[in-house]
Every structure is written in structure tokens, then in C-alpha cells.
Amino acid sequence: MTDIVTTPALPPETASRSLFQLAALRFRRNRAAMAGCVMLVLIAMFSFLGPHFISHSYDQVFPSYVSIPPSFEPRPDASSLQDVIEGVAGRARVELKEFAVEGQTFTATVTSDKPIDPRATRYFDRANEFDSTQVVATENDGKTLKLTGSVSREYFLFGTDSNGRDLMARVMLGGQISIAVGLLASLVSLSIGVLYGATSGYIGGRVDNVMMRFVEILYSLPFVFLVVVLVVFFGRSFILIFLVIGAVEWLDMARIVRGQTLALKRREFIGAAQALGLTDWQIIRRHIIPNTIGPVVVFVTVVVPKVILLESFLSFLGLGVQAPLTSWGALIAEGANNIQSAPWLLIFPAIFFVLTLFSLNFAGDGLRDALDPKDR
Incomplete structure (x- = not known):
């Protein structure tokens, strides 16, 4: 009769870790x-x-929006467009008769005592609020112009x-x-x-x-x-x-x-x-x-x-x-x-x-x- 000798089981080998791996492990445990x-x-x-x-670059200047506070609402708002277009009409030396905004499109009627140069639409495009202004109708021998264009709305979150x-x-x-x-x-x-x-x-x-x-x-x-x-x-x-x-x-x-x-x-x-x-x-x-x-x-x-x-x-x-x-x-x-x-x-x-x-x-x-x- 012989005795059966059993050898204790060896623990499984664990993969060694480098100093960098140990440092990375300690760093990941630090929540802060x-x-x-x-x-x-x-x-x-x-x-x-x-x-x-x-859409804005860091050096782009908006003369109509100087020192305005941050807001999630687009600029300009509907209440300020009337004042803006009246100012543009004054610079163009024409009189504003009608103005309406529907969505992103505006229509306006301007008159003058003399025939209006169609190039006066440039004054509207120079404003930050309007873009792509064009003449759609001419009346009264060129003394009345009907204009249409798009309202350019900008967001200034900061x-x-x-x-x-x-x-x-x-x-x-x-x-x-x-x-x-x-x-x-x-x-x-x-x-x-x-x-x-x-x-x-x-x-x-x-x-x-x-x-x-x-x-x-x-x-x-x-x-x-x-x-x-x-x-x-x-x-x-x-x-x-x-x-x-x-x-x-x-x-x-x-x-x-x-x-x-x-x-x-x-x-x-x-x-x-x-x-x-x-x-x-x-x-x-x-x-x-x-x-x-x-x-x-x-x-x-x-x-x-x-x-x-x-x-x-x-x-x-x-x-x-x-x-x-x-x-x-x-x-x-x-x-x-x-x-x-x-x-x-x-x-x-x-x-x-x-x-x-x-x-x-x-x-x-x-x-x-x-x-x-x-x-x-």
C-alpha cells in the first residue's frame, strides 16, 4: 500500500504591471x-x-449689435425692425410708406419727390438686419419702389x-x-x-x-x-x-x-x-x-x-x-x-x-x- 502524495495547487499567475500602469490605475481612481x-x-x-x-468669426463686426446682452433669442426681434428700417430709409433719403415682415422675408414701400435710384437698395443690404434686397415693382415714374428681401437673424449667446x-x-x-x-x-x-x-x-x-x-x-x-x-x-x-x-x-x-x-x-x-x-x-x-x-x-x-x-x-x-x-x-x-x-x-x-x-x-x-x- 502506497501513500498518494498531493502537491498543493499553485496560484494562477498574475500579469505584472509596469510603474506607468500602476500610476495610471491610481489616477483613474481619483474622481476629482x-x-x-x-x-x-x-x-x-x-x-x-x-x-x-x-457662423461668426472673431473679427467680424456687427455695427447694429454693439454691446448687446447675451440671449437665446435671435437678433433682431420684431419690435426693433421698424426702427431699423426707418433709419435705413433716412440714410437712403427716401420715405418709408409700408413695411411688413413674414417669416424670414420683408416687404417695404419707399417713396421720394424725385425718381429713386434702384441702387438705393445697397443701403438696406449694408445693415446687419437685411440681406438680398431687390426692387420688385416701380410706380409713379420711379418715385415709388416696392422692395423685398430677407431678414438676416443672428444669434449672440454670449x-x-x-x-x-x-x-x-x-x-x-x-x-x-x-x-x-x-x-x-x-x-x-x-x-x-x-x-x-x-x-x-x-x-x-x-x-x-x-x-x-x-x-x-x-x-x-x-x-x-x-x-x-x-x-x-x-x-x-x-x-x-x-x-x-x-x-x-x-x-x-x-x-x-x-x-x-x-x-x-x-x-x-x-x-x-x-x-x-x-x-x-x-x-x-x-x-x-x-x-x-x-x-x-x-x-x-x-x-x-x-x-x-x-x-x-x-x-x-x-x-x-x-x-x-x-x-x-x-x-x-x-x-x-x-x-x-x-x-x-x-x-x-x-x-x-x-x-x-x-x-x-x-x-x-x-x-x-x-x-x-x-x-x-
């Missing part, structure tokens, strides 16, 4: 961070895809500014410029600051001392003076804006990364990497920079709205985005000057700016928690 990312995507779609779905431009189209354009400048300038400051700060903090000694003194020298230079010098040498352009801002904002990034590097270079895993014979650049690239990602990501989410404000400051001085181009910061500055007469000029760009700010903060906190080496 995911909500912030969804909001950022919606704002980006509104800014970059929205202009393709509206209202218009003091120049009669659609605020929604300008908010979309402002989002394009503000988001692009914020991200590109932050990318420039991230690339320079992380590499500079990690190198300075890890090497230390005289190299660190010289590199930090250089940073302090740049801190002492006036920001506006630096921008003016660069504009004089390279000319005014959109690319120069984010290059200048990024070239200044990297100073804070370098200091933050240097402080993190000074704390990391004394850790055991850095000593183990040195014992394995890794070069300084390999240690900086593989161990120092990845372990500073958490604070750096959070700082980047703070830099983006700061860059947007800096861009609006440059535009106010005439060194940034020039009219008819605009940005959220420039729209907010314009709306603040007209807050009593036209508060919607401030409300709508401020809403998008604040939503972007909160979304970046929530996304940054989620990225910090997901990329924190202590949670791995």
Missing part, C-alpha cells in the same frame, strides 16, 4: 482628477472645435463687445491662444528647469554654486526689460511670447528640482546606483528626475494659469497678442473696464478661466498622488 481632465477636454474642444460650428463682435467667437479664440501659450511656455520651463535643477543639485560643490548664482542674476533682471529686449531683436510674434515666458518661469522650476535633488542624492538607491558604476547623467536621468515628477507636475499646473496672466499683462503693454487677436486674460481685462455697463464681457471669459484653473489643480493633485514614489 478625472473630473478635472474631462473638464479640460471639454474646454479644449469648445475652444479649438467650436469655431467650426458657428452677447457682443463694445465693437459689435460676437463674444462667443472671441472667447473661443482666447481659449486657443491662452491654452497654447500656457502649455507651450510651461513645457519650455519644465524642460529647462528640471534638467538644470537636477544637474546643479546632484553635482553640487562649485558647479552648484556657480549655477545657482547664475539663476540669481537672472532673477535680478526686470521681466519687462527682458521682454522688450527680445522683442526688439527678434520681432513681435506669437512664438516669442511663450518662449520669453518659459525662459523666465524655469527659474522657479530649477530651484524646486534642485531642492528635491539635494534630498534624493543621499538616499540608499542613489548610492547603490553609484556602486553599480552608473554615470552621473544616467543617475540623473533614471533616478533623480523620475523621483521629482510629483512636485514638478503640481508646479506645472500652477504655472499654466500664471502664464496666462503674464500673457495678458504683456498684451496690455502692447508686447503680446495684438488686436484683433485676443486671449482670456485680455478679455478679462477688457471686461473689467466695462463691468458696470456690460458685465457679460467679464463673466464669460472669467468662467472659462476659473474652470480651467480648478481643473488644472485637480488634475495636478491626481498626478502627484499617482506618480509619488512612496505609493508604489
Whole structure:
């Protein structure tokens, strides 16, 4: 009789996950961070895809609709058309006898003491409210004309500014410029600051001392003076804006990364990497920079709205985005000057700016928690 030896069943093998997969899993579990990312995507779609779905351009001027409040109703309304066509008839030097509107078509009868030139219909087409005006009948030896045409109705969901431009189209354009400048300038400051700060903090000694003194020298230079010098040498352009801002904002990034590097270079895993014979650049690239990602990501989410404000400051001085181009910061500055007469000029760009700010903060906190080496 022999004993039957049974071996315990081995647990099923589980697929291993990389550090990036684990970080992505932790990030998806953060509801606030995911909500912030969804909001950022919606704002980006509104800014970059929205202009393709509206009929107005950012520089299109509507003289008849200057500083009108936001509304879901089409403009003009039936009550204002009578006043509008009387004004057009006055400019054409004719007298309005009859006027009626049926749906999208209007009919009018105008008279004068002298024969009326049929080209007077151009006065009607020049108004934003009427289009395709033509003469359908001539009476009294040309002294009476019967006109017909279409009523051109426009929607201004965000209202218009003091120049009669659609605020929604300008908010979309402002989002394009503000988001692009914020991200590109932050990318420039991230690339320079992380590499500079990690190198300075890890090497230390005289190299660190010289590199930090250089940073302090740049801190002492006036920001506006630096921008003016660069504009004089390279000319005014959109690319120069984010290059200048990024070239200044990297100073804070370098200091933050240097402080993190000074704390990391004394850790055991850095000593183990040195014992394995890794070069300084390999240690900086593989161990120092990845372990500073958490604070750096959070700082980047703070830099983006700061860059947007800096861009609006440059535009106010005439060194940034020039009219008819605009940005959220420039729209907010314009709306603040007209807050009593036209508060919607401030409300709508401020809403998008604040939503972007909160979304970046929530996304940054989620990225910090997901990329924190202590949670791995």
C-alpha cells in the first residue's frame, strides 16, 4: 500500500504591471482628477472645435449689435425692425410708406419727390438686419419702389463687445491662444528647469554654486526689460511670447528640482546606483528626475494659469497678442473696464478661466498622488 502524495495547487499567475500602469490605475481612481481632465477636454474642444460650428468669426463686426446682452433669442426681434428700417430709409433719403415682415422675408414701400435710384437698395443690404434686397415693382415714374428681401437673424449667446463682435467667437479664440501659450511656455520651463535643477543639485560643490548664482542674476533682471529686449531683436510674434515666458518661469522650476535633488542624492538607491558604476547623467536621468515628477507636475499646473496672466499683462503693454487677436486674460481685462455697463464681457471669459484653473489643480493633485514614489 502506497501513500498518494498531493502537491498543493499553485496560484494562477498574475500579469505584472509596469510603474506607468500602476500610476495610471491610481489616477483613474481619483474622481476629482478625472473630473478635472474631462473638464479640460471639454474646454479644449469648445475652444479649438467650436469655431467650426458657428457662423461668426472673431473679427467680424456687427455695427447694429454693439454691446448687446447675451440671449437665446435671435437678433433682431420684431419690435426693433421698424426702427431699423426707418433709419435705413433716412440714410437712403427716401420715405418709408409700408413695411411688413413674414417669416424670414420683408416687404417695404419707399417713396421720394424725385425718381429713386434702384441702387438705393445697397443701403438696406449694408445693415446687419437685411440681406438680398431687390426692387420688385416701380410706380409713379420711379418715385415709388416696392422692395423685398430677407431678414438676416443672428444669434449672440454670449452677447457682443463694445465693437459689435460676437463674444462667443472671441472667447473661443482666447481659449486657443491662452491654452497654447500656457502649455507651450510651461513645457519650455519644465524642460529647462528640471534638467538644470537636477544637474546643479546632484553635482553640487562649485558647479552648484556657480549655477545657482547664475539663476540669481537672472532673477535680478526686470521681466519687462527682458521682454522688450527680445522683442526688439527678434520681432513681435506669437512664438516669442511663450518662449520669453518659459525662459523666465524655469527659474522657479530649477530651484524646486534642485531642492528635491539635494534630498534624493543621499538616499540608499542613489548610492547603490553609484556602486553599480552608473554615470552621473544616467543617475540623473533614471533616478533623480523620475523621483521629482510629483512636485514638478503640481508646479506645472500652477504655472499654466500664471502664464496666462503674464500673457495678458504683456498684451496690455502692447508686447503680446495684438488686436484683433485676443486671449482670456485680455478679455478679462477688457471686461473689467466695462463691468458696470456690460458685465457679460467679464463673466464669460472669467468662467472659462476659473474652470480651467480648478481643473488644472485637480488634475495636478491626481498626478502627484499617482506618480509619488512612496505609493508604489
